[in-house]
Amino acid sequence: MSEIDRCVLQTIVETANDHFFIVGGDGRVLDISPGAEAVYGVPRDELLSSSVQQLQQAGVLKPSITLEVMRTQRPAQLMQVTGTGRRVIAEAYPVFVNGKLERIISRSRDLTDLQLLQDEYALLQKRFSEHLIRSHATPDADEQALDDALDNLQVRSHVMREIALLLKRVASSDANVLMLGESGVGKTAFAKQLHRWSERRGGPFIEVNCAAIPENLFESEMFGYQPGAFSGAARQGKAGLLEQAEGGTLFLDEIGELPLLMQTKLLKVIQDGSLTRLGDTRPRRVDFRLVVATNQDLGKQVEAGNFRLDLYYRLNVIPVTLPPLRDRREDIPGLVEACLKRLNQRYGRQKILGNQVWSTLMGSEWPGNVRELENWLERAWLSSPTDQIEVLAAHPPAQLSPASVQPMSTPSAANPMMEHETLKQYLARLERDTLEQLSDTLPSTYAIARRLGISQSSVVRRLQRYGLNAPKQQSV
Ligand SMILES: Nc1ncnc2c1ncn2[C@@H]1O[C@H](COP(=O)(O)OP(=O)(O)O)[C@@H](O)[C@H]1O
Ligand SMILES: [Mg+2]
Numbered sequence: 001m002s003e004i005d006r007c008v009l010q011t012i013v014e015t016a017n018d019h020f021f022i023v024g025g026d027g028r029v030l031d032i033s034p035g036a037e038a039v040y041g042v043p044r045d046e047l048l049s050s051s052v053q054q055l056q057q058a059g060v061l062k063p064s065i066t067l068e069v070m071r072t073q074r075p076a077q078l079m080q081v082t083g084t085g086r087r088v089i090a091e092a093y094p095v096f097v098n099g100k101l102e103r104i105i106s107r108s109r110d111l112t113d114l115q116l117l118q119d120e121y122a123l124l125q126k127r128f129s130e131h132l133i134r135s136h137a138t139p140d141a142d143e144q145a146l147d148d149a150l151d152n153l154q155v156r157s158h159v160m161r162e163i164a165l166l167l168k169r170v171a172s173s174d175a176n177v178l179m180l181g182e183s184g185v186g187k188t189a190f191a192k193q194l195h196r197w198s199e200r201r202g203g204p205f206i207e208v209n210c211a212a213i214p215e216n217l218f219e220s221e222m223f224g225y226q227p228g229a230f231s232g233a234a235r236q237g238k239a240g241l242l243e244q245a246e247g248g249t250l251f252l253d254e255i256g257e258l259p260l261l262m263q264t265k266l267l268k269v270i271q272d273g274s275l276t277r278l279g280d281t282r283p284r285r286v287d288f289r290l291v292v293a294t295n296q297d298l299g300k301q302v303e304a305g306n307f308r309l310d311l312y313y314r315l316n317v318i319p320v321t322l323p324p325l326r327d328r329r330e331d332i333p334g335l336v337e338a339c340l341k342r343l344n345q346r347y348g349r350q351k352i353l354g355n356q357v358w359s360t361l362m363g364s365e366w367p368g369n370v371r372e373l374e375n376w377l378e379r380a381w382l383s384s385p386t387d388q389i390e391v392l393a394a395h396p397p398a399q400l401s402p403a404s405v406q407p408m409s410t411p412s413a414a415n416p417m418m419e420h421e422t423l424k425q426y427l428a429r430l431e432r433d434t435l436e437q438l439s440d441t442l443p444s445t446y447a448i449a450r451r452l453g454i455s456q457s458s459v460v461r462r463l464q465r466y467g468l469n470a471p472k473q474q475s476v
Helices: 003-015 036-040 044-048 052-057 065-072 112-135 141-149 158-170 187-197 215-223 260-272 298-303 309-315 331-347 355-363 369-383 423-441 445-452 456-465
Strands: 019-024 029-032 076-081 087-097 100-110 177-180 205-209 249-253 289-294 318-321
Touching: 019 036, 029 044, 036 044, 036 100, 052 065, 065 076, 065 087, 065 100, 076 309, 087 309, 141 158, 158 187, 158 318, 177 187, 187 205, 187 249, 187 289, 215 260, 215 456, 260 309, 298 309, 331 355, 331 369, 423 445, 423 456, 445 456
Parallel strands: 177 289, 177 318, 205 249, 249 289
Antiparallel strands: 019 029, 019 100, 076 087, 087 100
């Protein structure tokens, strides 16, 4: 390495916000960045004359991520509590030369302030739910105002009222919100409500389904590009979705499907409050409120190495879990009435539900939650010959528990080749039907790609070719 390169490297290490440890293949600490002293509470000289084995034994590194990399020979990421009680997130990478582990570079970032914010929020949430319990006997003004404030959303169950009140309270802050829950429970609907309740209601609500963008287009779609950034780029350049959310809310749905590289870039935008378009060098300031949603267990995704822990921490400031409909059946009557009213208006007839239908609806499992209930009602409304809907025999809603998974019935069994059809037409029809069926049952284009053994961008292209929607669970 030339002297210049050495100076460049030194400047990077010394000026980074992160703390670096450079460790030899045997565990000896070779170099550290200046800030590490303060975070780990050990003088620089002492750190430099130790091995990571010794530092772990002395409780300075709890635990040592370098040892983890030495053991597994693979990059690792974990949370540490330092001797001074600071919480840091550490990442470490092995450096192999001719197949031999020569160095381990670890990088840690202090998350204590973020943690304090979360603790503060947890306390707030606790006080808030205590307040709700106290006020349950005599509903306060907030409670009464809730129904007026909710635009079209039905919340009768205690748990949903609590969630709606919480969202209303935090709407005016700029804190990131993480919406969790099965598909169809209302994550998107409540994200929109949050936006309407916020000070940003006059700004845009930009919805991005992370599972529906082909991986190779992600960066240009999200971050935008400068003129001439790549072949085929629009001549005048383009603002990305993040910039389009300026002054409003950016809603990232299916955040668990965000590719790792994009996770790193998104994290940087959150930290810096600015982004750089593809092919540009100048960062631009951005100002949006971030709301994300997923039906995955993000904690598990972090463990599996598919989701960055530090991004997870950033997003998880206000987690809101919407329970499945089967756990809050009190909400069903309100939802059914509102939906029936909408259908009656849309189709200009006054239909009502027979008594038996009501009891079946109340007792069904609804694995697809509110979305499935709405779809079922619309089908029943349309297929009912009289104004009293009684069509359960034809289309019973699922009574199954979600655990009992049905094998996929292949479209080919139900679709014999037609007489006039060519092989090409027949195969295209099968392909279309298969894709349609899978987008009804699988949560994302990535899941469909895995199921079919083709790439995700190929799934997106085929869906577009046949004019099909990406998985229903992702659309509004
Ligand atoms: N509490 C609610 N009141 C009225 N409609 C709801 C409610 N929750 C969900 N919906 C409706 O159910 C459908 C599915 O909700 P959505 O927000 O898209 O679910 P998710 O994003 O969790 O998959 C949408 O049509 C939505 O408007
Ligand atoms: Mg949604």
